[in-house]
Amino acid sequence: ITGYISIRTDITEKKKQFQKLIETNVVAKSAVVAKSQFLAAMSHEIRTPMNGVIGMLELMLDDKLDTQQKKRVQIALSSSKSLLNLINDILDLSKIEAGKLEIESIDFDLKKMLEEFTQFMRFQAEEKNLTLSLNCSEMNESMVVGDSSRLRQILTNIAGNAIKFTQQGEINIHGELISHSDKRWQFKLSISDTGIGIPADKMASLFDVFSQVDISNTRKYGGTGLGLAISQRLAKLMHGEIIVRSEEGKGSCFTCVIELDKSTKALEITPIDQM
Ligand code: ADP
Numbered sequence: 001i002t003g004y005i006s007i008r009t010d011i012t013e014k015k016k017q018f019q020k021l022i023e024t025n026v027v028a029k030s031a032v033v034a035k036s037q038f039l040a041a042m043s044h045e046i047r048t049p050m051n052g053v054i055g056m057l058e059l060m061l062d063d064k065l066d067t068q069q070k071k072r073v074q075i076a077l078s079s080s081k082s083l084l085n086l087i088n089d090i091l092d093l094s095k096i097e098a099g100k101l102e103i104e105s106i107d108f109d110l111k112k113m114l115e116e117f118t119q120f121m122r123f124q125a126e127e128k129n130l131t132l133s134l135n136c137s138e139m140n141e142s143m144v145v146g147d148s149s150r151l152r153q154i155l156t157n158i159a160g161n162a163i164k165f166t167q168q169g170e171i172n173i174h175g176e177l178i179s180h181s182d183k184r185w186q187f188k189l190s191i192s193d194t195g196i197g198i199p200a201d202k203m204a205s206l207f208d209v210f211s212q213v214d215i216s217n218t219r220k221y222g223g224t225g226l227g228l229a230i231s232q233r234l235a236k237l238m239h240g241e242i243i244v245r246s247e248e249g250k251g252s253c254f255t256c257v258i259e260l261d262k263s264t265k266a267l268e269i270t271p272i273d274q275m
Contacts, residue, residue, distance in 0.1 A: 103238055111136055117152055141185065142177075189257075206244060231256075
């Protein structure tokens with residue numbers, strides 16, 4: 001070696017900046033956790049008396065009331081229920097943001113769950129003279145392990161919207177097994193409607209928190225713009241996602257692709273010809 005070139009750079013400033021970045025990140029993270037803890041405590045404090053109010057209003061409806069009084073109690077009841085839903089949504093969202101929402105792993109029959117869910121939603125659809133049908137004939141295997149109540153929450157949000165934003169026509173729920181490996185199954189659960197549809201320029205922000213296509217619709221349709229934001233985040237926690245196709249004035253189709261573990265209970269079933 002006859003010589004060497006050495007390049008020295010003073011990284012003190014860079015180090016300081018990096019440290020500041022880490023500290024800001026830590027502060028931001030602990031702020032999210034603190035916010036989540038605060039919201040969780042508040043939601044609990046609000047939920048308990050709200051349930052009391054709802055219970056009392058429901059009892060009042062059984063009393064002998066004249067038409068005017070009954071109408072007033074019904075308005076108070078529906079406002080209280082909306083407030084409770086909003087509190088539950090805010091709590092869910094803050095838990096997801098803080099990484100504190102646990103996805104359960106419980107054996108359940110997906111096909112049976114879809115049948116019960118359809119039955120439940122049909123009451124709401126029929127109130128608007130809409131037909132609601134289920135087709136899961138291509139779902140031969142359906143004993144899975146997963147969080148059925150969180151999956152139901154996603155489907156309830158999507159189907160609730162389908163009913164809300166459809167004035168006439170039909171809503172179809174379609175369930176299908178699309179792929180499977182040794183241990184996991186991938187399902188496609190779609191809910192399509194013949195409603196007002198979504199403008200193309202609004203599709204990108206559909207899953208943002210508090211996103212509503214038309215603010216003026218809020219008064220007409222109600223809602224908070226949290227349902228889809230929560231549903232998409234829940235689907236992602238379940239190794240899935242929600243995809244939307246829609247045409248303004250024609251209708252929408254929300255598809256939830258989801259991966260679920262095969263249940264060992266499914267393997268315990270012995271085919272009849274082997275018994
Ligand atoms: P919310 O229904 O409480 O307003 P969501 O997050 O569930 O909140 O939905 C966000 C917005 O997306 C709705 O306000 C509506 O504008 C639009 N949207 C969702 N589903 C449909 C649908 N099936 N048809 C038309 N618009 C829809």
